[in-house]
Amino acid sequence: MILIIVVVVIFVLFLGLVAFLRIFSKNEDHDGRDEYESSKFGEVGEKYVANELNEIVKKYGGYLYNNFCFEDEKGFSSEIDHILITKGGVFVIETKTNKGKIIGNEDDKFWICIKKDYQDDKQFKNPIIQNQGHINHLRRMLNHNPPKMISMVIFPIADISSINSPIVHNMGSALSFIADLTINSKKSSDFAKNINERIKKIQDNYSISKKRHLQNIHDHF
Template sequence: MDSNFLIIFLLALCILLIKYYTPKIKGLIGENKASKALKRLNNEKYIVLNNIELNIKGSTSQIDHIIVSDYGIFVIETKNYKGWILGYEKDKFWTQAIYKYRRKFYNPILQNQGHIYALKHVLKNYKYLRYYSIITFTKRATLKTKTYTDVVYINRLVRTIKKYDSYYINEHTKNEIVAIILTAKTNSRNKDKKLQVNSGMNKNTLCPNCGGNLIERNGQYGTFLGCNNFPRCKYTRNKK
C-alpha cells in the first residue's frame, strides 16, 4: 500500500514538474534561437543584451532581448508556440489553435509595451530615444495576425531590424545606455564577456538636449562647446 502510494505520488509530482517546466524550456529554446540569429548583426552598430530583468516599482519585467543600436533601441519578445497564432494589434488576448484545441495567451505586443515602459523608466534621462517593438515566433507557429507592430518569424528578425536605418545614436551615448541597463538589471545570467562598456563616462561632455557629444568649436567670440549632432541639434555651452 505504501509503495503504491509512493509510486502514485512520484508520478503526480513528475506530471506537475513537466507542466511547470515545459513552457519555460520551450521559451528558453525560442530565446536561444533568436540569440543565435542576432549574432549576425554588426557588433559595431548593434549591442545585443539577452535576458534582461528589470524591477520597476515592485514589478518585474523580463525582457528577452534588447538591442542598443546606432538607429535606436530594439525590444524583442520571443515566442516558441506551435499551431496557428491569431490576433490583432489591440486585442488583450491572442489565440493559439492546434486543430480543435484553442488556448488564449496575453497579447505579446501589449506585453512588450510593458517591457518598453520599464526600459523607458530606466533610461528616463534619454527622452529623445526611439524604441522599436518586435515580436518574433519560431517556425513552429503559423502566423495569422494583423498588426502594425512587427510580428515576424525568427528567420526574418535580422532583416526586420535592418529596415530601420536612420542614424540616431552616437557611439558614446550608445555605450552609456548599455552601461545603465546592465547596472539596473536584477539578474546576472548571460553576461557577455565581449561586451566592453565604459560606465564611468563624464556626463558633463554629453549634450543635455539629445545625448550627443559636446566638442570644442571655434566661433566669433572664441571657443565654445557644441553638440556633434549639429545642425540637427544646435545646443551650445560656454567653455569653462
C-alpha cells in the same frame, strides 16, 4: 560576392531553424509536459532568436542583451527577452515560441494559438501589449530623455499570416527589418555606443535574477 553572403546567411538561418524544430518536436510528443518543460522549451526558443540577433551584431555592429531582468526602486520588475542596439535604433524584442496559427488584433487583451485539429488551443496575453509594458518600464528607468524604442514580437515557427501588425514578425522578416533600418540609418556612429552605456548602467545597478522577478510578479499581481 553579395549574393554569396546572402546565400550563406539564409543557409545558416535554415540550419538553426531545423535544429530548433527538432527540439520542439521532441517536446510536442509529450502532451502532458509540465510547466517546467514548457519553460525550458521557451528558453531554447529564446536562445535560437538570440543567436540570430547576434549575427546582426557581428555583421553591422551593435550591442545585444538577452533575458534582461531589472527591478525599479518600488520593487516592480520586468524581464525583456532581447534588447538589440544598433545604429538603426533600440529594438525591444519579445520572443514567442508557440506552434500553430496565431489569431489576435493589436488591441485584444488575449490572443489564441490554434493547434492541429483545433485541439489544445492556447490563449495567451497579447504580446504587443506585454512588450509595450516592458518598453514603458525601461523608458522610466532611463528617466532623462529616453530614446525612441522599436517594439518587435518574434514568432520563430508559428503561422502569423492572420496577424495584421508591423510589430509582429517571423525570424526572417525580423532580421530583414532590423538590417534595413540599420543599413539606411543616418544616425551618428556614436548613437549605439551612447545608448548602450545607459542600458549597461541599468544592468549594473538594477539587475535581478529571474527567480526574484517571478517572485515579484507573485507579490504584486
